[in-house]
Amino acid sequence: MSGRQRKVVCITELRQACRTCSLQELCLPMGLAAEDIQRLESIVGHKGPLERGRHLFREGDPFQSIYAVRDGALKTYSIDADGREHVLGFHLPGELLGLDAIYPRVNRCSAVALSNASVCVLPYDRLSDLAHEVSGLQSQIFRLLSKDLSISANLATDHTAEERLAGFLISIAARSGAGTELKLVMPRRDIASYLRLATETVSRLLARFQQEGYVEVHRKNLQLLNVEGLRRLGGSFELTGLASAIRRPLRG
Amino acid sequence: MSGRQRKVVCITELRQACRTCSLQELCLPMGLAAEDIQRLESIVGHKGPLERGRHLFREGDPFQSIYAVRDGALKTYSIDADGREHVLGFHLPGELLGLDAIYPRVNRCSAVALSNASVCVLPYDRLSDLAHEVSGLQSQIFRLLSKDLSISANLATDHTAEERLAGFLISIAARSGAGTELKLVMPRRDIASYLRLATETVSRLLARFQQEGYVEVHRKNLQLLNVEGLRRLGGSFELTGLASAIRRPLRG
DNA sequence: AATCAGTATTGACCTGGATCAACAAAACAG
DNA sequence: CTGTTTTGTTGATCCAGGTCAATACTGATT
Incomplete structure (x- = not known):
């Protein structure tokens, strides 16, 4: 220790x-x-x-x-x-x-x-x-x-990979409170494990989110370009709903 | 009300x-x-x-x-x-x-x-x-x-359908405390939703568990024939681990 | 600047379990 | 009893996402 x-x-x-x-x-x-x-x-x-x-x-x-x-x-x-x-x-x-x-x-x-x-x-x-x-x-x-x-x-509820990842990004953004510019401190493997996905799936989805203009990704650095859209993708997969009640809500 | x-x-x-x-x-x-x-x-x-x-x-x-x-x-x-x-x-x-x-x-x-x-x-x-x-x-x-x-x-963790269902059966048995004879009060659809599976998958797995001698199923009535085997199938998917510490452990 | 190890991306393929569809068996109502 | 509805089973097909494999990128080390 x-x-x-x-x-x-x-x-x-x-x-x-x-x-x-x-x-x-x-x-x-x-x-x-x-x-x-x-x-x-x-x-x-x-x-x-x-x-x-x-x-x-x-x-x-x-x-x-x-x-x-x-x-x-x-x-x-x-x-x-x-x-x-x-x-x-x-x-x-x-x-x-x-x-x-x-x-x-x-x-x-x-x-x-x-x-x-x-x-x-x-x-x-x-x-x-x-x-x-x-x-x-x-x-x-x-x-x-x-x-x-x-x-x-x-x-624990049932959601698609897309919903999970979008919800996760929203959640991390709200919790780290740094607006739309955020750093993914954890490796892809950990994100994947947390969301019950394969790392390849996370990687591919991030690429797709970028291609569709939701985010810009550079390795661990991530910029949210369309928070509302991401929220829509996330659907009811809300990792943040409650936490954000205490903290600063994410504008966008 | x-x-x-x-x-x-x-x-x-x-x-x-x-x-x-x-x-x-x-x-x-x-x-x-x-x-x-x-x-x-x-x-x-x-x-x-x-x-x-x-x-x-x-x-x-x-x-x-x-x-x-x-x-x-x-x-x-x-x-x-x-x-x-x-x-x-x-x-x-x-x-x-x-x-x-x-x-x-x-x-x-x-x-x-x-x-x-x-x-x-x-x-x-x-x-x-x-x-x-x-x-x-x-x-x-x-x-x-x-x-x-x-x-x-x-x-919320990642497990196969087999692990989930086996773990679920063990859990219900331990919690209802009626030994190996138990009644599934909830419809298949609800079990499936809880375990994030399709009802058809639950149905098929129960059929397979029966065929392999783990259980005997008659609609909502279920008899566990091989608790140790089920526990093995359940692997680390332990819905009961903690609850059973308070309650009567399941013999078998 | 070359080497190496860890991490990320991308492509090709495969499979567990979902979905769709048809049917059977109870439960229930009259 | 006879329809009707709800719930469960089984078969055929499909696809989201997993797996495997090859290829980059990055940073640390010398």
Whole structure:
């Protein structure tokens, strides 16, 4: 385990760090009492930088903390009995990881950095205790779990390759919040695994989307030229519907 | 809305009703204080009987309660933009519904009875308040949400039709807890939708499983003849892995 | 600047499971 | 009982997307 764990000491620094955090509704706009911010702060650790390719946790590790991405990106995945890797999700700044391990108290998947990343560490027992006392925190955790549940349920439904990829692009764009210019940090293979497609299919579809004027692709750099059209292609395959309610909606 | 809502008044009656409930770890084996049982009881309503085909809630309804199945079975589903129905889950006695609506505060799916059913009604606001005070209840809700998340994430992964159906049969058997003799309350069409297959594929696979001696099928009645074999066919497609940790494991 | 390894694209072909179509067996209504 | 509807099975065909194979591109290394 590289990257030591240390306390975040300065509230203003935390505020900055949490600007895009999934707990932001609690921390900032909802005007939590300074006292409560301090209490949350007191249990939040910080880990990083975590180099690209380094694991944050591995399948089978005993569950102790959940994590919030501060910077960079991670993916979660599991390896099945036949050795096939299944990408379960991508985690961008402000998003949480490890929620699915609460129940079994053992990590059900591994998390690895897709680029150099740093994360907030939220020790579950302490977070759970604190949620008991700070009313808004409990509800916020309920809501975050519920949201992930919806996203995951939607991902499980039946859609064509075209719908999946279009929906995915919209989702990444909305979540990375950088407008229509975005960087695909993850390799094609991971996108394909996440969407249950072959890498060749992803590649071909991107080529087609480009040819039809929806996007411009240069390797990992991608420019959305017709967001509305992509949204139409995506149809009901909405990976973002919920997340975007918290975050800045994508104009276009 | 048929079926009036009334208070469950007798603790022993509740104990009975909760015998197979997903909250049982809290209510019973973990020896919650009688006082706390009473408090939980005081907020739990009861609704039913709900006739086959009747809705418990519909997509778009404002979210107020989550539900626990007492008796019978329900399915949750949503209708996409093109009018296609996607079955999101089946809910057997002891299982919860509606958790995915916590976040958006609006139901993301509809729930309909597959057979005559009755449910416990857990008004979310009151449950949430109570979870604040009763320590074990908060953790239990976190765990149930986390569990559903794992199941849903697994359902979203990439598996063959054979793996899906075998995994599904194992899951239903374990959850209905009736050993190897089980009744498929839901029509083939719903199984197919849930597993992202065509009904014809489900039908053909069941025929093949029978021919190969794994099961015996008579319409909705099904007998598992080779549970270990089915488990092997299911491979890593484990819809049950987690649920079975709470419940009686399936021998065979 | 040549080598190598990892990643992405493109083409040719194949197949699992969808779709279409016809039929059978229950469930239900009168 | 007799139609009628709903649900399930089976066969024939088709195609979206997977697989296999060859070819680029990119970046890191020396």
